[in-house]
Amino acid sequence: MSNTPLIISAAIVGAELTRDTYPNLPLTPDEIAEAAEEAVNAGASIIHLHVRDENGLPTQRVDVFETVTEKIRNRCDCILQYSTGGAVGTPVELRCNPVSLKPDMATLSMGTMNFGSEIYENTEETITTIARAITDNDVMAELEVFDFGQLETVMRMVKKGLVPERHHMDFVLGVPGGMAATISNLVMLVNRLQEGQTWAVAGLGRGQLPMAMHSIAMGGHVRVGIEDNIYYRKGELAVSNAQLVERVVRIAREYDRPAATVDQARQILGLSE
Template identity: 40%
Template structure:
């Protein structure tokens, strides 16, 4: 398989705290250090969630700028800012994060149950954010948790709010979305537009198995403490780096190459991207 595999590191996420795993990074310096270590291990994209001084999810632009600047000082990894943030943060606050002009940002197309909470993404607000990302030249990463989310993305594309070549994250294992099974992954991959770029995000225990299947199918992969706190059963991962290293081994064992930042940029970020000019 000749196409290089793009590995994204997701070091923090919106839910876990240091009580769950003491190595979870929450401050700007901790997040930047974790991203730098993952970059040297083989990650070419960093998926960023922000936390305040109390470890709570935040869309504070000052913290966002601190994190982005700290990462840029350490390594050239591509930054993908999460606009999902956390369920207690309003959509209006979350969408402002694109004003930081990262190379990429997430776009969640639909509202949904998320564990015991509600992840609100109202249709009109999603269209507004998609238009803002289009106008700023920020590449959207479309996070789809269920089959209908794909159809919502295709409608946004048909309205001219998304680029023709779509970039998807297939998220499996969130309570309220699709279960993390090989069958569900195959179903979603088979429904994607033929030219789409995609990665697998498997939450919790099925992380290793589903990541391996996704890579074998030619997709990209995400690794980090956002998706699983454990390296093996009963063994907390010492940060995200061991999870990235495990994913790198999977890529190479499958006969694929690990994409460099330059290769990931060429694949994911449109030419002339104003955020990089």
């Protein structure tokens, strides 16, 4: 039973969500910064960040990332993790650009797949390109793995030096087209990791809470937030990202895994070195 402090990552915006679906969605730099601060106060130590343009649409524009970053930094300390996923269809050059701002971490999605009715495109060339941007900027990669073969791709590409050996792993489970958010699947993935590898799980939709429970008890870390799941429980929208974080904190406390402080999270991830 591991009592390592629990790193909670809050995915507070996302790229696909709209106010039609989730009315409290933070869109402007100020709203996003406020949501980040609330999540951090609730117990999150990583902010998984997408940003939106003036029209509330997802963007990979460097200036917007810069503005939002500054606003967040003014409000609170946290590990900032930029998404390089963009929205479905964003060209790879644009996806990479914000990494030049040298956030603490950046995501690297490890394969192409159906994402519901769309294709989420991450060719080996795309992966290699984004990986290089991450490495060149001395940023830490969080590898996003949506299916089992993508985990084997990680190993193959790490061995070839195309993907950074020093990374944090995130299993994103429950995308229609990827692996379902089941404990059986999570165990298969975790059993395939190297000993000592840090990992988190993000369960989509109704998979968010079970995956968080399991990860707490497995010694993993957790991603929650409205990007992945807008409900607090069946039929009841979450009030805020902070509300989703708070529940995980309460459960983790019962388990004697306190939510990691930002400094603890940095240490666990090797970001303070």
